[in-house]
Amino acid sequence: MRKVVIIAFIILSQNSKAQELFVVTEPASNVPAGSLNVRLGQLLFKEKFEEGYNYHFMPELTWGMNKNLMLRATAFVSNRNTQLVIEGGSFYTKYRFFSTDDLNSHFRLAAFGRYSFNNADIHQETIEIMGHNTGFETGIVATKLIKKVAVSSSVSFEKALDNKPNYTFPSTQGNNATNYTLSIGKLMYPKKYTNYKQTNINLMVEFLGQTINENGKSYLDVIPAVQFIINSQSRIDFAYRQELYSSMLRSAPNGFYLNFEYTFFNVSK
Amino acid sequence: MKKIYNTYILLVSIVLLVSTTANAQISKVEIRATGLTCSMCSNAINKQFKKLAEVDSVATDLNTNTFVVYLKKDNKLSPNVFKESVEKAGFFVGSFEVTMPLEQLKSNSNYILIEANEAKSNNDVVVRIFDKGYVTEKEYKKLLKSYSKTATYALNNEADYHIKIIN
Numbered sequence: 001m002r003k004v005v006i007i008a009f010i011i012l013s014q015n016s017k018a019q020e021l022f023v024v025t026e027p028a029s030n031v032p033a034g035s036l037n038v039r040l041g042q043l044l045f046k047e048k049f050e051e052g053y054n055y056h057f058m059p060e061l062t063w064g065m066n067k068n069l070m071l072r073a074t075a076f077v078s079n080r081n082t083q084l085v086i087e088g089g090s091f092y093t094k095y096r097f098f099s100t101d102d103l104n105s106h107f108r109l110a111a112f113g114r115y116s117f118n119n120a121d122i123h124q125e126t127i128e129i130m131g132h133n134t135g136f137e138t139g140i141v142a143t144k145l146i147k148k149v150a151v152s153s154s155v156s157f158e159k160a161l162d163n164k165p166n167y168t169f170p171s172t173q174g175n176n177a178t179n180y181t182l183s184i185g186k187l188m189y190p191k192k193y194t195n196y197k198q199t200n201i202n203l204m205v206e207f208l209g210q211t212i213n214e215n216g217k218s219y220l221d222v223i224p225a226v227q228f229i230i231n232s233q234s235r236i237d238f239a240y241r242q243e244l245y246s247s248m249l250r251s252a253p254n255g256f257y258l259n260f261e262y263t264f265f266n267v268s269k
Numbered sequence: 270m271k272k273i274y275n276t277y278i279l280l281v282s283i284v285l286l287v288s289t290t291a292n293a294q295i296s297k298v299e300i301r302a303t304g305l306t307c308s309m310c311s312n313a314i315n316k317q318f319k320k321l322a323e324v325d326s327v328a329t330d331l332n333t334n335t336f337v338v339y340l341k342k343d344n345k346l347s348p349n350v351f352k353e354s355v356e357k358a359g360f361f362v363g364s365f366e367v368t369m370p371l372e373q374l375k376s377n378s379n380y381i382l383i384e385a386n387e388a389k390s391n392n393d394v395v396v397r398i399f400d401k402g403y404v405t406e407k408e409y410k411k412l413l414k415s416y417s418k419t420a421t422y423a424l425n426n427e428a429d430y431h432i433k434i435i436n
Binding site: 021029030031032033034035064066067096099100101102103105106145187192193194195196198200229232233235263265266 | 361
């Protein structure tokens, strides 16, 4: 695994055009003002303690309210308990509060917040409000583009609440955590643009870590990804998440992401 | 330098004397956007321009993120509309050139010549705007020093455009 990470780093650190439309994390940049972005997110994760995979379907709507503020709503559908059911949903907002751009570079800072609700059983120590826990998360993200290489990093605080109505958060587990992410992306194709119809191929690697504040239990995952941008308007992401290190109980840490995304420009003013 | 300054004072005075409220009719703008490298980002800017009813067509160089926007006749758009379009898409303007008839330029007091130079043509002229938000941040910081004698430059009045004739 370490080799994969090193190779990914070498590929991505080569001087070329970079991308920041990451698969799992969000950059400090927002979607264009007035645009509506539809994402059909799918996750297929391998169960660690039992046979088979669990499937999560996350349809998502993102609206650029203005150039600095973005709003998002997500629904969580999963078959973790035998059949596909809606388990919850989420609201997310991101505000870009700092931006400095130059011809071949930019640096941006944004603050974000998310509130999620979920009625599923609580089955792991990991706090994950994207499809597992009820709770909230708030943090800041910085994205830098230097000589066509984009790097994005975030730090956030995440707190889990009871998964109402049936599941209270176990008092034996730490209910809040610090999350940290590092994402790097690079455009592989085309080398030279000719028009908007060209399919863009991006390679990315993301690192996601969490530490439960109360007891210091942690994990670190790596997510290599390939992304296709079609017609400069839609997106297909394919990624694989692999646990690098963990000292906490996780029921299904490794698995695949497959996202479809389409942007409707100028839906509102 | 002093001579240029005097010429400038003279020009401003003339402009102020013949000041009218007429809109300068722009036929074309050429904008280089900053802070992006992806075609989807570029398309966001493209779509912002295209939604304007006064826009006839947009030509894009995706490698330099340069947009040439052709406008319909008798439009009353001013440069800040395009600047806002770029910013709405989430990016910024790095350079901004406007093509308009020389007559229109002369009759509009909002266009302030920051350096005295003459147009080569009597018909359409190309001017570059040097105000904050129309150049890169680095360039603006330098220009603030260079144009410290131009009283209106540091004011950042949205309706005023400090320009140089480049063609």
